[in-house]
Amino acid sequence: MVQTPSDAVDRFIPRSKLKFVLSGIVVAVIAIWLWPFRTVPTGSRGVVTQFGAIKGIENEGLVVLPPWQHLTLFSVRAEEAQIENADGSTSDTQPVKVSMTVRYSISVDRVAEVYEKYSHDGNLASYVQTATQEVFKAVTARYTAPDLIAQRAKVSADIASALKDKLALYGAHVINIDMRNFSFSPEYMAAINQKVTQEQLRLAAENKVRTVEAEQKQNIAIAEAEATALRAKADGEAYANLTVAKAQAEALRLQNEALAQNRDVLELRRIEVERAKADKWDGKLPEAIYAGAPIPFLNVQNAKQ
Structure with a gap:
C-alpha cells in the first residue's frame, strides 16, 4: 500500500490540529512582519x-x-583607512612614498547625506584612500626633498589640514593621521646617507680642531699664568733685596752718624780701659816682646809731647 504525503502528515499531526498549527505559523509571520519595535x-x-x-x-x-x-x-564610530605606498613628487622632482593610517568618523549631523550619496553603513574607506592620495601629491609638490625631510612635522600638519577639508565634503571628520614608511628612491636615500656621513665627518673634524684650539688656548693661559707668577716672584725678590739693601744702607748711615756724634764718648771709654789696665799693672815689663806686640801703657805720642 502506497503512503501519501497527507497520510504522513496525519501520522505526526492529526488533521484536527493541523489547521491550528498553520494558523499559528501565519500569525507568527504576520506578527514578525508587523512587529514595531x-x-x-x-x-x-x-x-x-x-x-x-x-x-x-x-x-x-x-x-x-x-x-x-x-x-x-x-x-558613526571611529573608522580607519589604511593607505599603503601613496606616491608623490617633490618640487625638485624627487619621487617620494608614504604609508598612512587615517582615522575618521561620520559627522552625526550629516548621516542622511552620507547614506544617500556615499555609503549605507558609514564606511568611507575608499573615499578616504582616494582623497589621501590626492592630498599627499598636492602637499609634497610644495616642498623640496631636503625640506620634506627637515620639516616632516610641518608636512604632516599640512596633509592633515588639507585632508580634513577634503573629507569634510564627504561628511567625514578626521580624527588623526599616522604617517609611516616615509621614503624616497633608493638612489636618493643612498645620496642622503652619504651626505649625512660626510656631514658627520666634517663635524667631527671641526670638533677636533676646536678641541686642539681649546687645548692650545689652555696651554697659552697656563704659560702666561706661570710667566706672570715668575715675574711677580722676581719682582717680589728684587723688591725685597732692594728693601734689604736700603735698610742696610740706612743702618750704616745711622751707625756712622752715631759714631761721628759719639767719638768723644768712645775716646773716654778707651781712656777708662787704659786706666783700668794701668791700675792693675805691677810695674814689670814682659820678659819677651815679640815683634808687633804692644808695650803696655807706653804711649809714645804722649811722651813726645
Whole structure:
C-alpha cells in the first residue's frame, strides 16, 4: 500500500490540529512582519526609509516603526583607512612614498547625506584612500626633498589640514593621521646617507680642531699664568733685596752718624780701659816682646809731647 504525503502528515499531526498549527505559523509571520519595535545600538544611528526614501534619522535606543518603514543601522564610530605606498613628487622632482593610517568618523549631523550619496553603513574607506592620495601629491609638490625631510612635522600638519577639508565634503571628520614608511628612491636615500656621513665627518673634524684650539688656548693661559707668577716672584725678590739693601744702607748711615756724634764718648771709654789696665799693672815689663806686640801703657805720642 502506497503512503501519501497527507497520510504522513496525519501520522505526526492529526488533521484536527493541523489547521491550528498553520494558523499559528501565519500569525507568527504576520506578527514578525508587523512587529514595531527596533533597537539602535551604541555608536550607530538608524536611517528610517519608506519605499527607498529617507524619512528620518533615529538616535541610539528603542525605535517604534510601522511595518511599511525600514530601519538601517549606520555606524558613526571611529573608522580607519589604511593607505599603503601613496606616491608623490617633490618640487625638485624627487619621487617620494608614504604609508598612512587615517582615522575618521561620520559627522552625526550629516548621516542622511552620507547614506544617500556615499555609503549605507558609514564606511568611507575608499573615499578616504582616494582623497589621501590626492592630498599627499598636492602637499609634497610644495616642498623640496631636503625640506620634506627637515620639516616632516610641518608636512604632516599640512596633509592633515588639507585632508580634513577634503573629507569634510564627504561628511567625514578626521580624527588623526599616522604617517609611516616615509621614503624616497633608493638612489636618493643612498645620496642622503652619504651626505649625512660626510656631514658627520666634517663635524667631527671641526670638533677636533676646536678641541686642539681649546687645548692650545689652555696651554697659552697656563704659560702666561706661570710667566706672570715668575715675574711677580722676581719682582717680589728684587723688591725685597732692594728693601734689604736700603735698610742696610740706612743702618750704616745711622751707625756712622752715631759714631761721628759719639767719638768723644768712645775716646773716654778707651781712656777708662787704659786706666783700668794701668791700675792693675805691677810695674814689670814682659820678659819677651815679640815683634808687633804692644808695650803696655807706653804711649809714645804722649811722651813726645
